[in-house]
Amino acid sequence: MPIQAGDRLPEVPLQRIRDGIETIDTGNLFEGRKMVIFAVPGAFTPTCSEKHLPGFVEHFDAFRDKGVGVACLAVNDPFVMQAWAQSQHVPDGLLMLSDGNGDFTRALGLQMDASAYGMGTRSKRFAIYAEDGVAKKVLVEAPGEFRVSSAEHMLTQIP
Template sequence: MTIKVGDRIPEANLQRIRDGVEIVDTPTLFDGKKVVLFAVPGAFTPTCSERHLPGYVQHFDQFRARGIEVLCMSVNDPFVMQAWGQSQHVPEGLQMLADGNADFTRALGLELDASAYGMGTRSRRFALYADNGSVKKLFVEAPGEFKVSSAEYMLDELAAMD
């Protein structure tokens, strides 16, 4: 079942690299915080590297000015996510999270079968806004599109909530 507005973020573990590989659970990431999570089908892939992540890097300070944490997730390993973040000059504080086995992606109901492209199970391209672990906004892209999960679109939607 796909997550929807009003649902709680499901409990799952993700990985990130700080002082080595670190496992972080979703309650730690979401509870008591305002969070934008955006997910991409794959690190280093064209749309993800040329448009999706760069938009959140460019507008990172605008999210932070609103007191919002920004998380980027992909079904990749944490070393790939770290390398991708470094190559994209991700600012400190924008967390690059790995969902290596797609456990969190499946819990959200947002998995994508990319086997035809040799990529196995991946995440659909999406962005969500959660407040204290509850989904307030959710934008899932149609296959092959990049419109509603962009940083600019999310900022417009957040401004409309004010």
């Protein structure tokens, strides 16, 4: 069953990309913080690179003004996430998270089979607003859509 509002985010190690790559447990990452974590099916894919990540880059300061951190997640290896962050001019503080084996995505129950496109198992497009590691809003896109997980929409969902 997919994660629902009121559920605790699963504790799974991810790779966080900064100047280098470090492993971080999601429990430590989300503890004591207000966060939006949004997931894309793949770095460098059209909607992800032209709309989804750029929206969060553009509105990053608006999230900060609300006291909310932002993290981008993809089932891609950390080197791809690092290159994508550089190509998209991701600001310091917007976390780029690699879920290379899809463990976190599966624990959330938000995986999808993209084998028909040569991409294997990936994450559905979604956004979660969490406080202290507990999901408050879980917004999952229907296949092929991009509406409810956008930065603009997420800003309207945060108290």
